Amino acid sequence: MSLQDCAEALRAHDPDRFGICLLAPAGARPKLMTLYALNLELARAPLASAEPLIAEMRLQWWIERLEDIGAGKPQAHELLTPLAEAWGPRAAAFAVLAEARRRDAAREPLDGPDAVAAYVRDTAVPLTVFAAEALAGTAGGFAPPDPRGVFSKRRNTGAARVIAAQAEGVGLAHWLAALPALQGLGLGLWDPSAEALGRIADQAGARLAEAKAQRRHMPRRLAPALFPGAGIRAVLQAAPRGIEALAGVAPSEFRRRLALGGFALTQRWWR
Template identity: 35%
Template sequence: MTLQACADLVARGGREGFAAIMAAPVEARRILFPVQAFALEVARAPWASEEPMIAQMRLQFWRDVLEEAEAGKARAHEVAAPLAEAVAEGVPVAPLMACVDAREWDVGREPFADEAAFWDYLDATGGGLVWASAAALGAGSEAEAGLRGWGRGAALARYFQAVPELEGRGRMPLVDGRPEAVKKLADEGLAAMTSGSVCRGELGTAASSPMLLGAMAPVLLRKVQNAPGRVAAGALELSEFRKRFRLMRMAATPAWRM
């Protein structure tokens, strides 16, 4: 199994994620592609079947993959094998395992218990993955809080975009869907990203490259700040030109913040 298989999977998952990784240094892609492919596979697992037990089995598969990778073993699987190599190169397993555990929420039909549970979910499915990739690429523990903050904010922006689909599937995606509550979430997400962006200039180009996957999020969160109704309406998008320009600008400017 090769890194190309992960790259192909990420490309099928969306041009934005693929472009962000291709904008990263070549040496960082061996970490970013497997971790992002893993994230996509785990995110899809709960929705692969209407039968909860099958979804649970799919998530358990990834737990087993991670345990084996931590033990130095690799499955003959298009994502599991490159992921095991990334773990061998320093990707910590604990944040990846937390991501799998967080996706249990997607299997059920219960709303989040409270706002803290919602932010924990975003940290596990976004913040922890940014930190895990950056750690393997040379980021020190002093940068963990900032990297997680950036990842949480980026995960919130993606989640806002998914709200109409989640509601269409019969879920209650937000603890409080009132416009003022949605705006408050956007405020908090943007504050987390603003704080996290400070550490980017202190990291090397490779170590900060996982942050490229959240390049569009600050703009989307500002849109929600200005018009919270965009979330329910499914009106959170950027033009392809703006996406390309913003990504190129961020990739070319090490001290770029927001």
């Protein structure tokens, strides 16, 4: 998978992040494209088999290859080769993204809003932090994530707090938007009641508001990592009405492009 292949995969399956890659500085694009393409593969890996053991073995394969990159071992793989070229040994830290997907291999629903928030903190938040690192480049003012836990007190700068809050809020909203499909895969909620969905939406709104209130701490060059895409507001408004309401709020392609165009002009990532 060349960078062009990564771009085509993102265009087809993750159009919001594809758009962000196009808006990012040229020097950051290889890192962003390979990171987001890896995220796609890791999300698919546990769903490739209905047998939990086989699904987990697929994730373990990715973890071991990422560790190999960290050890300097050459890669002959369509995605891992450009990933290693873009990130070097730092790519080993992405194993945290694969580890977070292990529970998906079991195809077990989440046990309530707190479990959903924990899942998002383990998946969407570190992905966003790594994207911010790609955008930061060699510039100062932003501490890269700790691969053992993404954030530590020593590294928890003002920008990192904003990123964590925005990423969790956006991640919760995206999880809600995907819930009708996730429920059919066994990855939704044991109790997908309107009350539970409303609590998740409330938490998402609170985290987005927190990020907005602290936006002055966010360097402008990192803003693309926080772009929420289109339709966040509609998702959060629909969630308290139940899963059926969520099924009808997917934004149109026009709305997606309009949101991306607005961000390109204003760099306004907050809700």
